[in-house]
Amino acid sequence: MINETYKAMLGGKSVIRTLSEYATARGTEIGYDNVFDYSLGNPSVPCPSSFTKAMIDMYETADPVALHGYSPSLGNPEACRTIAESLNRRFGMDYTAGHIFPTTGAAGALAHALRAVTKPGDEVLTFAPYFPEYHPYVEGAGARLTVVPADIESFQINFAAFEAALNPEVTVVLINTPNNPSGAVYSAETLDRLAGILRAKQAEYGHDIFLISDEPYREIVFDGGTQPYPAKFYDNTLTCYSWSKSLSLPGERIGYVAVNPRATDAELIVPMCGQISRGTGHNCPSSSMQLAVAKIIDETSDLSVYETNMNLLYDALTSIGFDVVRPGGTFYIFPKALEADANAFCMKAKEYDLILVPSDSFGVSGYFRMAYCIDTDKVKRSIPVLERFVREEYGL
Amino acid sequence: MINETYKAMLGGKSVIRTLSEYATARGTEIGYDNVFDYSLGNPSVPCPSSFTKAMIDMYETADPVALHGYSPSLGNPEACRTIAESLNRRFGMDYTAGHIFPTTGAAGALAHALRAVTKPGDEVLTFAPYFPEYHPYVEGAGARLTVVPADIESFQINFAAFEAALNPEVTVVLINTPNNPSGAVYSAETLDRLAGILRAKQAEYGHDIFLISDEPYREIVFDGGTQPYPAKFYDNTLTCYSWSKSLSLPGERIGYVAVNPRATDAELIVPMCGQISRGTGHNCPSSSMQLAVAKIIDETSDLSVYETNMNLLYDALTSIGFDVVRPGGTFYIFPKALEADANAFCMKAKEYDLILVPSDSFGVSGYFRMAYCIDTDKVKRSIPVLERFVREEYGL
CATH class of the missing domain: 3.90.1150.10 (Aspartate Aminotransferase, domain 1)
Structure with a gap:
């Protein structure tokens, strides 16, 4: 019915x-x-024309059976390694291929990350203003979303409201920086203060609180600045990325979850994403697209x-x-x-x-x-x- | 946690x-x-080389912003129309674009179809031998899978066992023809008898029973035969397809759900798939891949x-x-x-x-x-x- x-x-x-x-x-x-x-x-x-060129080259020269064959269930290992090395170079991290789970864009990444570190009924906090699709992502995982009121002075984080909202049922804090819709880029000070509070609350509650960081706009920062890398500030961070904005490929549905190697059970989370993927019918992003973004890993439009x-x-x-x-x-x-x-x-x-x-x-x-x-x-x-x-x- | x-x-x-x-x-x-x-x-x-050629042509000539832009949430309407028309031509159906929901392969199709027509706790019947990934698909939707013992004479349907297994909690019967692993092609007689039983049980139980028909092997039929089209036999049929096998594109994750226009609430099911998609992070298959398969719609490897x-x-x-x-x-x-x-x-x-x-x-x-x-x-x-x-x- x-x-x-x-x-x-x-x-x-x-x-x-x-x-x-x-x-x-x-x-x-x-x-x-x-x-x-x-x-x-x-x-x-x-x-970028280099993306178009990389795709045409593969279509013209690669063995089609291999190019379009099933992706390994945890993603193409070579693509994962390239992604990990790029993040390590750019942000001083120490990811290996096993910490990277390729997904169908940031939507796929958030769907997996949320299922991996919540159980049904858990509370997820996010900060206003926020992307309204967080509701279906969080509710699809069986958790519930609570929105912390905005810091309307700067659209960083309203820490007073955040501390008031925290409670032992919160197992995930979900951030989006650079932020849709405000355009705010969370500063190192903001991320440092956020991390300090989360560490203190983990100790107080006696359980992990994961930071899920949604970063599709990471490469669009103005005035020559850069987005401080949230996972650098807090061990229990799952970074969700999409090439939708940086490579202008929103329709191609390609992104990843990166698991901080210092997170609790870090080595289990990508294999768990593989299990989650079976039930949602996700089963990996396009095999050729995984290879293509890896080929031009540090480029943008x-x-x-x-x-x-x-x-x-x-x-x-x-x-x-x-x-x-x-x-x-x-x-x-x-x-x-x-x-x-x-x-x-x-x-x-x-x-x-x-x-x-x-x-x-x-x-x-x-x-x-x-x-x-x-x-x-x-x-x-x-x-x-x-x-x-x-x-x-x-x-x- | x-x-x-x-x-x-x-x-x-x-x-x-x-x-x-x-x-x-x-x-x-x-x-x-x-x-x-x-x-x-x-x-x-x-x-087929025509697929490779279609992709290269698009990459070389299409406006990249349009080619790689977001797909409409219910799929590219032109691709949906082409798919509908092909099915109508081949199987005498009367689908319109609004009955087709493009998905990331048959896995994505089954994940959507199952969620659309079950509620948590419902029973889904399938027939042995069956594809073991049906467990995560069904359980991911919150339903439970019961396996009807095999007809070991012909690997058609063991109707005695099927009738014994039917009960009012069954809301979906899931078939796979041509069948993985047996290679059996359900005959018109099998499908006709199956449909008759389902119609009788719908009347007896006073609720719909949907037939979800998983057909990625539809085009691989031997001895010049064809697979009789299950939706032709039973109104409440959701057809799940993938081009993984017919076009040898398993890694590209492209398929669809086709909703029989005579199904209960037929006009709602594709829009519901769009809603389901938000919570699973599915959000459409690749926009360029939708266009490419539509360009070579009646071809196979x-x-x-x-x-x-x-x-x-x-x-x-x-x-x-x-x-x-x-x-x-x-x-x-x-x-x-x-x-x-x-x-x-x-x-x-x-x-x-x-x-x-x-x-x-x-x-x-x-x-x-x-x-x-x-x-x-x-x-x-x-x-x-x-x-x-x-x-x-x-x-x-």
Whole structure:
């Protein structure tokens, strides 16, 4: 018989998806060039040509039976070794191939990491603003998600609220840095303080608390900065990564879980992911894609457009009078709306063909997200429209 | 804290995988050419060159942002339409794009189909001999698997045992035809009788019973025959497919669930699969792979080698004196072992570098499986070894 739980979920359509579909429909009316669609976090720059070349080379020269054959259930060992060595080089870690579990993007990585270190009923804490898909990921693992209120000064961590939320049922803290939707890059100070609290609470509760660190935007950091590597600060860290943003391959579903070698039962977690994979039907990402990303392991797309767009928007928003924290990375900016009801604000903007996402589904009210992974020309053309909208609707 | 359920699963290594690893290790000692490795169901023929060409063409000419962008959450609509039209043409069905949910192979398809039409605690029936990975798929959905004893005369369905096993808690019957490991192709008579019983039991129990039909071997049928299409016989059918075998792409993880338009709530099941996908981290198969299989929708690899190998082995086995049902399809054959303990039989064969899989994990005792997706030359060379093994060990 049809499953009533999943049937009941059919009503709930994502706000982002709804707005994106509106933008597409509106585009067919007035030309998509005239819709200032800041709804969707879909990379706007192509994958590097070296990726395309690596794939074509493999398709032209490799034995197809081997190239497209089953991946070993814990991933291609050579790809895992290459990933481990890259992380070791870049972040001073000491991963081996056995600490890397290739997955179908960050969604697959989070699904495995959460199942590996929670049991049904456990509590998972995350920090607002947060990516709303954390709900199905956490609930799919049988755990429950509690959202810690935001630090609205800087979108780092509201430590007072965090300490108030911690309790012995918490077995995972889930972070996302650089952050969707705020663009915040958690600083070394933030990560150090977070790690200190987690270590103290592990001792107090007498059980492990795992840090699951969701890092698909790791390579998109502005002003020449870098994202401090969370696993470097805290032993019980599972790092979830995707090449969706850094290589502009969201549709190819390729990422990994990296298990900190100093985590409790570190050597068991990748084999456990292999077991988890059987029940979810995950059974490894594409074998050829594992090889391709390994071949260009330290490369990225040309990500500079995101910084260009961020600077244009940040300057325009602040000069208009918006209250906005300058993003340290990602391709999102998260200004305060000009009225308390972010939804009302975004509905008014829509009348100007400005597609902005209200903040409520990210766990804070009164803000909006702009995904500026769009052409710079469109960003520039949107600014006078934004100015007119704010002037006409709010008299600014 | 580490999940004890998944940790406990770490001990249980698959017999097939263990034998395959032994074969590889033995190959490094004596040369893999001298190991008659019948353990693993990994296709031995290359994908068609048209697949390679389609992929290279897309990589060379398509806009990479579009090619590698996020797939719509219910799959690429154009790929879904092409799949639907192909099934309609071939099997006289009336699918639309909205009845097709692209998945990461048959494993992904089964994971979604099972969750869509069971609730935790439901009973799923399958027929021995069966693919042992059905356990994690069914248990991952929270249901429980009951195995109906085999029809050892023909490896069709043991209907007496099936009727005895049916009870009101059964909400899914899971079939696999052509069958791994027996090679049986369920006949129209079998499917018609199965459908009749299911319709009667639906009426008697007052609830739906879904037929989930796992069909990755659909295109590998011998003697010019075809697999009668199970959904044609029974309305409440979810068809699970993979291109792993027909296009020799097991590592690329591409398949689908097709929902019979006459099933209960048929229009809801694909959208429900989209919801299920969020919690498992599945989130669509590769976007480029969806397009590629659609481009060569009615093609297959050159699958004729499997029939050549089957005939060689069937003739050899019967002339040696084995009791064996002639396979109608797949690349498996499933003879009766020469002693009651199939494991002991296979261990003796291993001494002759004949790698045979004992039948116990397939839900029947006293048989063994040979996966003859290997070079025909090796099949030929294995026959005198098989003869010598049987002569020396069993005096046949």
